[in-house]
Amino acid sequence: MEGKSVGTTIPSAQGPVTVGDVLRTTRTYTAAEVREFRALSGYPDSPDPRYLPTLLVVAPLTKLGGDINYLSGRMVWSVSRPVAVGETITAELEITRLEPTGNGTRIAFDARVLSSAEVVVSGESKGVVLLG
């Protein structure tokens, strides 16, 4: 695979990871959390939200990024449908490239968010993992 550096690993909250590994986390957002996110965003309160703001749908992907101290340079997402409040979603980041540099490690991912087996978000991201 182009750009792949065999044997390079980076630390994560789930132990050392390398190209081909998948980081995974699951979350279910409540209406209260959606309202809190709207408040954080400066939006007026919506007492009975139907859907998660898209940024919350992809938020578990950013949690996985945080677990490896990832600083994003680019993110591309495609979202197939709205995700309802209370729907359980699982985010997956599959590492497709690791390349050590002077200041850290360049990294690329394929990104997915699933609801049960249905992919609701697919995309990719690349950036750098900062040295600790």
Add this chain to the structure above:
Amino acid sequence: MTGTTDLATGTALRALRTVTEADIAACARLTGDFGAHHISGMAGRQVAQGLLTLSGTPLLAEDGVHVTGLDLRFIAPVFVGDDITTEITVDSLDNAELAFTVVVSTTAGEVLRGTGTAKLLD
């Protein structure tokens, strides 16, 4: 915050905010993104999460707007204390299908630029 009824091609909506330590903490709790550069800081300064940088963007968090795609370039970090301006511009609106450009700037210049598509829900 403007709703979706007055949108047209060329509409530009803008939001301003100052990133605070409390915002970064709340964003970490809501997203789970406790990356060390957000919490402990980078070169001694806390870096805002990308989602926090984007969170104030008009339209993106509206319940009646389903964002179908985003393509974002993070140009420079946003630090605690930075004043950020988030602007979204409607590039096209065809029935309920929307295309837009989003730009986030600090006083030092652009920190994030991207494009997206969305569907306006009933």
